[in-house]
Amino acid sequence: MTRARVHPVLVTGATGRVGRAVVAQLLGAGLPVRALTRRPATAGLPATVEVVAGDLTVPESLDAALQGVGAVFLLWTAPPGTAPAIVERLASHRRRVVFLSSPHKTPHPFFQQPNPMARFHADVERLIAAAGLESTIIRPGMFASNAQFWWASAIRDGNVVRWPYGAAETAPIDERDIAAVAARALYEDGHTGGDYVLTGPESLSQAEQVSVIGAVLGRQIRFEELSPEEFRRETAGRWPGPVVDMLLAAWGATIGRPAFVTSTVAAVVGSPPRTFRQWVADHADAFR
Numbered sequence: 001m002t003r004a005r006v007h008p009v010l011v012t013g014a015t016g017r018v019g020r021a022v023v024a025q026l027l028g029a030g031l032p033v034r035a036l037t038r039r040p041a042t043a044g045l046p047a048t049v050e051v052v053a054g055d056l057t058v059p060e061s062l063d064a065a066l067q068g069v070g071a072v073f074l075l076w077t078a079p080p081g082t083a084p085a086i087v088e089r090l091a092s093h094r095r096r097v098v099f100l101s102s103p104h105k106t107p108h109p110f111f112q113q114p115n116p117m118a119r120f121h122a123d124v125e126r127l128i129a130a131a132g133l134e135s136t137i138i139r140p141g142m143f144a145s146n147a148q149f150w151w152a153s154a155i156r157d158g159n160v161v162r163w164p165y166g167a168a169e170t171a172p173i174d175e176r177d178i179a180a181v182a183a184r185a186l187y188e189d190g191h192t193g194g195d196y197v198l199t200g201p202e203s204l205s206q207a208e209q210v211s212v213i214g215a216v217l218g219r220q221i222r223f224e225e226l227s228p229e230e231f232r233r234e235t236a237g238r239w240p241g242p243v244v245d246m247l248l249a250a251w252g253a254t255i256g257r258p259a260f261v262t263s264t265v266a267a268v269v270g271s272p273p274r275t276f277r278q279w280v281a282d283h284a285d286a287f288r
């Protein structure tokens with residue numbers, strides 16, 4: 001496969017977990033990168049990145065950002081209403097797009113529960129297909145970095161993680177591996193029409209993931225099982241209700257089954273995805 005573009009790649013979500021890693025991958029491959037953010041002053045991106053202001057909820061704010069770009073990494077955490085107008089703008093520039101979606105088509109119970117985020121992802125995919133964009137859809141499962149969001153403060157404060165569905169298995173994927181696939185799809189030919197379900201290399205229960213963190217830190221961390229109702233009460237007012245519902249439904253449905261694991265990262269990138277233990281070792285300070 002050949003490198004197809006010398007035009008800058010526009011990265012949306014560039015200040016987030018995956019987007020930052022996509023920026024790093026593209027810079028590493030020698031590509032010029034333009035990063036979209038609502039707050040350029042605090043973006044904290046490498047000096048070689050062209051940082052531009054833009055907001056996915058204000059479609060015209062992308063006009064300048066799209067000038068002269070060769071491909072777009074599209075990651076959407078904004079409210080959904082402007083997605084049709086944004087996709088229309090991408091198509092009017094005849095762009096290659098790599099869209100970060102989720103594995104909502106995968107016939108595993110974990111991915112087949114009621115999920116508003118997945119419904120939105122499916123809508124955006126339909127818009128992209130209808131607009132005739134050259135597209136690659138990447139579908140990561142559970143991010144390894146969720147462990148930091150979910151458990152780091154409890155582990156910093158003590159030796160107990162209180163959480164539901166300790167036996168629920170997932171295959172956490174390192175955001176750097178998601179980004180490595182996204183970057184290939186942005187700068188290599190041969191990925192148009194690609195539909196890539198991305199997972200980490202191994203199925204681990206949530207309780208096992210917590211014990212991996214303990215092993216890396218050299219501490220014994222206890223997993224204390226909460227009932228779904230207790231989890232709802234503990235997250236009330238702090239987490240959006242639909243997110244709690246989505247997670248509880250997915251964990252509950254997967255009990256008794258190993259996580260869905262693919263070899264797609266290795267097939268696209270040429271090396272296996274990082275283990276959860278590796279992710280923890282590289283982020284251990286967040287748990288100390």
Ligand SMILES: NC(=O)c1ccc[n+]([C@@H]2O[C@H](COP(=O)([O-])OP(=O)(O)OC[C@H]3O[C@@H](n4cnc5c(N)ncnc54)[C@H](OP(=O)(O)O)[C@@H]3O)[C@@H](O)[C@H]2O)c1
Pocket residue numbers: 012013014015016017018019036037038039054055056057075076077078079100101102117139140141142143146
């Ligand atoms: N967590 C998981 O396990 C998981 C699994 C599968 C798929 N996903 C998907 O992954 C995505 C989240 O990725 P992430 O964790 O890397 O995100 P993140 O760290 O939460 O970062 C969100 C990014 O979106 C940008 N953003 C937010 N609102 C925006 C707006 N109105 N206009 C332009 N940019 C906006 C932010 O940029 P600024 O603030 O700089 O503007 C930031 O860079 C979601 O689509 C989610 O559905 C997550």
